[in-house]
Amino acid sequence: MRLCRVLGNVVATAHHPSYDGHKLMVVEPIEGDARAAATGPSFLAIDTVQAGPGDRVLVLTEGTGVRQILGFQKTDDVPIRSLIVGVVDAVDTTGA
Numbered sequence: 847m848r849l850c851r852v853l854g855n856v857v858a859t860a861h862h863p864s865y866d867g868h869k870l871m872v873v874e875p876i877e878g879d880a881r882a883a884a885t886g887p888s889f890l891a892i893d894t895v896q897a898g899p900g901d902r903v904l905v906l907t908e909g910t911g912v913r914q915i916l917g918f919q920k921t922d923d924v925p926i927r928s929l930i931v932g933v934v935d936a937v938d939t940t941g942a
Contacts, residue, residue: 847904847905847906847907847931848875848904848905848907849875849876849877849878849902849903849904849905849934849937850873850874850875850876850891850902850903850904850905850930851873851874851876851884851900851901851902851903852871852872852873852893852897852898852899852900852901852903852930853871853872853873853874853888853899854871854872854899855869855870855871855872855899856870856871856872856890858870862924862925864918864924864925864926865892865926868892868893868894868916869892869893870890870891870892870893871890871891871892871893871897871930872888872889872890873888873889873890873891873903873905873928873930874886874887874888874889876902878937878939889928890928891903891905891907891928891929891930892912892916892926892928892929892930893930894915894929894930894931895930895931895932895933897930897933901933901934902933902934902937903930903931903932903933903934904930904931904932904933904934905928905929905930905931906928906929906931907927907928908927909926909927911929912926912927912928912929913926915929915931916929
């Protein structure tokens with residue numbers, strides 16, 4: 847899982863059929879602070895939690911887990927690797 851910030855939506859008229867019915871977002875990995883600078887390059891993730899631009903989110907970036915959550919079979923050849931699985935309200939690092 848990666849902590850990320852949503853940068854915006856992606857709209858495409860031509861796409862792989864496995865993206866049908868799914869909202870696609872651009873996200874960037876960040877540290878705990880919502881105003882923190884990006885810690886890596888941005889990437890695309892499917893939104894399952896109705897996130898919006900500026901939201902801090904948890905992103906699952908493991909292909910097999912993503913396929914299981916979306917209901918695809920292990921043998922399905924799907925070009926989906928990242929999935930937004932939660933909106934983060936707060937991050938507490940005082941005990942770390």
